[in-house]
Amino acid sequence: MKKIATIVMCMVAGMIVFISCKRYTDEFYGPGLGLAPDNFTASALTPSDLNPNFSTGKMHFTSTFNATVRWKLTLTGRTSGAIKLFEGLSKDLSVSNTEWDGSTDTIKLFRQGEDVDAVLTVLGWKESSTATVKIANTKSHGFIIGSFDNINVNNASRNWQDPTPPNGSGYWWFYSFDANELVSVDKVVDPGAPQGSHAIKIIGKDVNTSYFIGQIGLSAPNPPGIFNFGSGDLSNMYFNYYVKGAGTEASKDYKFVVQVFEDDNSSGTILYDGSEDKYIHEISLKYEGWKLHTIKYTDFVLDAGPPAYRSHTPSRIAGIGFFFGAKTSAGLSATVPVEVSMDYFTITTDGPMVP
Amino acid sequence: MTYRKCILFWAGVCIGLSAMAQSPVYFTGYGRALVGKSLYDKKSNFVKDDTTSKKQSLDGNFVFDLGVNVKTSDQFKANAILRFYNAFGNFFGSGSVMEFRQVQIQTVLAKKVLFELGDLDMGLTKYTLYNNNEPTSSEFEAEPFKIRRDIVHYENFNNGNKWRLQGAQASSNINFNKGIQKISLTAMGARTIASDYLTTPDRLFFGGQARVKQSKYFEIGGNVASLADIAGTVRDTLVSYDNTVLSGDFKASYTTRTLNFGVYGETGRSFYDFSKTATKERVKKFDGYMDVNASVAHRYVPFSFNIGYRLVGPDFTSPGAQTMRVLDYQNPILLPTGGSPAGTIMDRQSMTFDRMSDLNVYNRSLSAVLMTFNPVYNNATPYGVATPNRQGVSTDLKYGNKDSLVYVNVHAELLSEVLGVGLSDKRRFTLIQPGVTVNLNQLYGGKRMLALSGAMRYEDTKGSNATGIDFTSTMIDGSLTVETLKGLDITGGLKMLQASGKELLAVRDDFNRIASYTLVEPNVEQMVYAAGIRYRFTKYIYLAANAFMLENLNKSNTVENYKMNQYFFSYIMRF
Incomplete structure (x- = not known):
């Protein structure tokens, strides 16, 4: 009997050893649920x-x-x-x-x-x-055309300058055919502005049904009269800008157009007579709130240009304009002012802006 | 014409064999006539707005299984069961079906090896090849329920805890005069499914057992159970299975003047190797288990107590022991549909009554991957004791026997997961299963049966606070049997199941890996009441009439609520 008892003990011990060969050291079995267990602890963040x-x-x-x-x-x-x-x-x-x-x-x-x-x-x-x-310093988003927090808008002179000009940019300007059309172009406090606290807002109405309400723009400093976008890959150039749609019934009939003027003949000035290339990109304003638009420069379409050029030439960009007007060329005899806001216009040469 | 030819053939065979002096032929048989009428309570949510599903049914069948046994000598024996089946309402001959239900051939090779071929009941240990009992069944359940369950078990070949497989088996005993008493060897092989060369492979089972009995005090054994697909019999896009379980077990006992002490243990390993040719994916895993039990029984008082500890690894895979007998989510045949207020047809979900009466929810084939289970019926051990990822203690306490004044059987398990599933917190399971029968007639010395039984199955699952897993189910059985006149019994019983809580079920892929989880929050109550009368002509022949009243309440989806009645007549004979 003692022998059998010994054998049984050995059997039990052997079984324990046998099963112990497989150690269940995994934290859990199956795909993780990700739930904190009851004894969960985390060290300081x-x-x-x-x-x-x-x-x-x-x-x-x-x-x-x-x-x-x-x-x-x-x-x-x-x-x-x-x-x-x-x-x-x-x-x-x-x-x-x-x-x-x-x-x-x-x-x-x-x-x-x-x-x-x-x-x-x-x-x-x-x-x-x-x-x-x-945050000691924010992320760099490329060449800043306008952040509109420190700009001094002067409606009287129709020329105003950013006191901290981004990369030596030139003067801002605005323009309208009819003084009654453009109600105002101003730097406004916008709590929803993507960058900083201010944005540029254009308010106007197409009084004379010309489809044109107003236009603002930035000319490259002169000389040399063209923007220096740095040493990046200009063939991969993107225009990035936040535009706020009013989302009103009236605003859906209006558009916001980014215009790019090239100094193709290296004259040092922008000629608006069609002798140099002008490229545009148009967005509809039927949405409500702020939205980031990112467009590759080569996706801008030619608006005017002589056969001699007609090619996107990022190194010859001399001016950028922002047009606000009716979608139809016949214009809209609107009496209610419509508006559009813009903030943080940047140009990147290494792909689209990553906010 | 076919069945007539078959009858003539068998008659010829029988007559021919009977005529041979050395080849006695004898017959066994099973006859059964069933008629059942089932009907929904028309006010039930499940059917009150439904205009398409049938609300009641009247059906039945007549079955006669003729067993023809041929014993030509001590070395050879064969039997075949020929089934005659006629659905209730079909005129005999026009709607009858005749088929072979079973064929077996036995022979003794060299007077040492018993070789069997055909439809065989195969079984090894609880971890290698074992057909686990359906969890809502109970040895204490009422006679009307047992009648229904016996029919389904007969039809599904659930003879004890063995699996009915088609194959061959050889066994032999070698006796010794010294040192050891006996060595028993068993080997078996079966084809569990046949290939269609598209989606179903040829799958073979091989198993074996070697036991050495040293004396009545000590015995050891080794077991092997292997299930594997034959390569090339299925498309490359499907998983090819190969699983082998190796195990060893021992039994030892010691007897004093009044007590019997016993120790039993089993341990083993599974090795699985699943592969998919098309994706060149291969998953190999191994895991093990151990199960140790100690028992004590009084030699003269019918009392015994067993305590055991087991650990079954999370990756332990044993299709032969983990395949479920009942398909938890299979829709029943009886009045299978109802309608929601929106007018859509819904399938009726199976309930406890279907699990004792509907062959359609029963499973007859080994599953290579773990089947989906419903926690309402069994959450602690859905795959029997071989349920993977369980460890803990189990106890059994028994007093008396079924013929004594009082018979008590209490089974309890306190288990937890070996590894938490999806997170480190482990589920904890409590299973308590007491049952008692009181043969009241013994109080006053009556010879006619007057027995009262009650049983419960309480199961509780607790998980971590984060998951909120908390699930409880309770099943209660009650039974009363009164023998009024000799052989004439009035029977009654009830079975109630209540389950509610929150559980996160694992969804497995075809490699048997957990792929995702499904949150379930059942809140159900199922009641089955039964009353009936039975006349026993002999031990093996009886006539019974029973009425069943069913109520299904789904508090999470009251559209599924219904009441149903069934009146069931049965005449059963064996010879």
């Missing part, structure tokens, strides 16, 4: 840089969990209201999943000097983890 300078670098956040969870890191600009969202299913936050280049996921752009609140939430976790960073 730590920014890699408390004062990030996004014009020269990036930053990230770190935190370590005791389980693989589905998390969400929300970065909110206290002043701008811009939001950047990171989401993932992992056991930690690191440079691989939270690297931030200062970009935004909303129409609003982060602002220089503003505090950004970072909030980490985890699916199934009742708590949250927070941190704050202050």
